[in-house]
Amino acid sequence: MSFEELKQLIQESFSEAIVAEDELATPKALLVSKDSLHEVCDFLYTNDKTYFDSLSCMTAIDNGVEKSTVEIAYNLYSIPFDIHLMIKVELDRDNPSVVSVSDIWRTADWHEREAFDLVGIHFNNHPDLRRILLPDDWEGHPLRRDYVEQERYHDVKVKY
Amino acid sequence: MSKEQQEILGLKTGEGGIIISKLDDLLNWARLSSLWPVGFGLACCAIEFMSTASSAYDLDRFGVIPRNSPRQADVMIVSGTVTFKMADRVIRLYEQMADPKYVISMGSCANCGGPYWEHGYHVLKGVDRVIPVDVYVPGCPPRPEALIGGFLKLQEKIRTESVLAPKALEKLMKKDVV
Numbered sequence: 001m002s003f004e005e006l007k008q009l010i011q012e013s014f015s016e017a018i019v020a021e022d023e024l025a026t027p028k029a030l031l032v033s034k035d036s037l038h039e040v041c042d043f044l045y046t047n048d049k050t051y052f053d054s055l056s057c058m059t060a061i062d063n064g065v066e067k068s069t070v071e072i073a074y075n076l077y078s079i080p081f082d083i084h085l086m087i088k089v090e091l092d093r094d095n096p097s098v099v100s101v102s103d104i105w106r107t108a109d110w111h112e113r114e115a116f117d118l119v120g121i122h123f124n125n126h127p128d129l130r131r132i133l134l135p136d137d138w139e140g141h142p143l144r145r146d147y148v149e150q151e152r153y154h155d156v157k158v159k160y
Numbered sequence: 161m162s163k164e165q166q167e168i169l170g171l172k173t174g175e176g177g178i179i180i181s182k183l184d185d186l187l188n189w190a191r192l193s194s195l196w197p198v199g200f201g202l203a204c205c206a207i208e209f210m211s212t213a214s215s216a217y218d219l220d221r222f223g224v225i226p227r228n229s230p231r232q233a234d235v236m237i238v239s240g241t242v243t244f245k246m247a248d249r250v251i252r253l254y255e256q257m258a259d260p261k262y263v264i265s266m267g268s269c270a271n272c273g274g275p276y277w278e279h280g281y282h283v284l285k286g287v288d289r290v291i292p293v294d295v296y297v298p299g300c301p302p303r304p305e306a307l308i309g310g311f312l313k314l315q316e317k318i319r320t321e322s323v324l325a326p327k328a329l330e331k332l333m334k335k336d337v338v
Contacts, residue, residue, distance in 0.1 A: 135244060135245040142281050153244045156289055157285075160273075
């Protein structure tokens, strides 16, 4: 199934879902509205024409203070049909929150914890949303562009 | 064989039954000949540590046998990047070790933060900021020969130790008393 066919398939069921597309991305990306993310993902997972059974990767990106957005890229792969697709969602930078897809792909559980840990995105309905890499009592989210290290951690100086 | 000859032979083979040595020398010899490190690794340095213990470099020949409990260990090899999260665990392991205990800091990361010096917000800039270090082994990562060199340096250090000499008092006496 080609990118165009995929796009059409989604548009047939969710007319408002696709906000933009990026054909230069690898794999080609569809920007999906925040509210329809979960139903689009569930559709792509369960539909027997697509059957995206694997969430290969999930990354959060901070677009900076000027743009004031953060985005999440979901890299999907369908093992039986050998097709790739990237789903993107853009969120408000100040208080980013989006619904969790960990009930569709179990892989998303830890990926979402990482996005929460490093970029500070809140995932609703996540079963266990806490930091995965940094210690629980760490301050701030290091992959934010305006991140400043804390002065001390457990009485040890952080920045030299 | 004359009686005199038999006596000399007895001394040479240790059948005389008595060896005279200084207590310090005996203790130091025992300690430096069985340096048991606590077996844990933090990063790529741990791979070099493992190959040092392999048959090609044979760390066993120095009496170095990795132990799986800090309670049985004499020396801790901090082999790799110490993150702030790990630093708490390293301190805990160190505190569980029985005295006398030694620390070898292996590789640039454990020595001073290494490549994480500037942008590693999560990395402790040298393990000596949380626990006392006896020997620093430079390298990124150090080759097995360098780690063996570190152990030899530590052995040298232990050889000059004394449980009896009042070192602290001597140090105090050297200072000018006001």
